[in-house]
Amino acid sequence: MEIFDLYDINRRKTKRTMIRGKKTPKNFYRTIIHVCIFNSKNEMLIQQRQKTKRGWANLWDFSVSGSVKKGETSQIAARREVNEELGIDLDFRGVRPDFTINFKQGFDDFYTFMEEIDIKDVVIQEEEVQDCKWATKEEIYKLIDENKFIPYTKSLIEMLYFTKEKRGIHTNSKAFDNGKKVRNFNRNNNSHYYSKNKF
Numbered sequence: 001m002e003i004f005d006l007y008d009i010n011r012r013k014t015k016r017t018m019i020r021g022k023k024t025p026k027n028f029y030r031t032i033i034h035v036c037i038f039n040s041k042n043e044m045l046i047q048q049r050q051k052t053k054r055g056w057a058n059l060w061d062f063s064v065s066g067s068v069k070k071g072e073t074s075q076i077a078a079r080r081e082v083n084e085e086l087g088i089d090l091d092f093r094g095v096r097p098d099f100t101i102n103f104k105q106g107f108d109d110f111y112t113f114m115e116e117i118d119i120k121d122v123v124i125q126e127e128e129v130q131d132c133k134w135a136t137k138e139e140i141y142k143l144i145d146e147n148k149f150i151p152y153t154k155s156l157i158e159m160l161y162f163t164k165e166k167r168g169i170h171t172n173s174k175a176f177d178n179g180k181k182v183r184n185f186n187r188n189n190n191s192h193y194y195s196k197n198k199f
Contacts, residue, residue: 029106087123
């Protein structure tokens with residue numbers, strides 16, 4: 001039996017919980033996660049859900065998705081789900097979601113990672129996943145059009161591909177502050193830009 005913490009509208013954890021399969025109580029929310037793994041070929045690792053899944057059975061999906069269990073943070077849940085479903089250990093320490101989408105029953109945290117993973121090294125959780133592969137954005141769109149992929153909006157796919165490298169809202173790799181170019185950090189620095197100006 002899986003139990004989830006419930007949050008208020010401002011994402012403050014309450015003392016209430018819910019059991020998987022039950023309806024989310026009114027004015028309470030839960031948290032889910034999606035992890036999207038990309039490689040240097042601009043491909044996303046996607047998984048095919050098992051035929052026996054209650055929701056979206058047999059369809060392709062992002063690398064990993066799942067619910068945050070009672071007592072977990074979003075990051076702990078994301079690491080657990082990646083390890084359970086794909087047999088891969090990713091380090092989520094100090095990592096924030098790239099973005100969060102609010103849906104009717106809760107909060108959906110999206111994480112993106114750049115990793116060179118050999119499909120041969122993936123150990124799928126057979127109860128949940130039947131297959132996985134690398135796919136280009138165009139291949140994902142084709143699967144969506146053929147009703148073989150969970151019907152996410154294509155704008156969400158675009159957002160994920162945009163977010164995986166740029167880590168911000170700017171359309172180019174340079175930032176400017178009062179007309180002066182400021183330093184551009186890479187992904188590994190946990191910071192996008194810095195300026196000598198104090199805010």
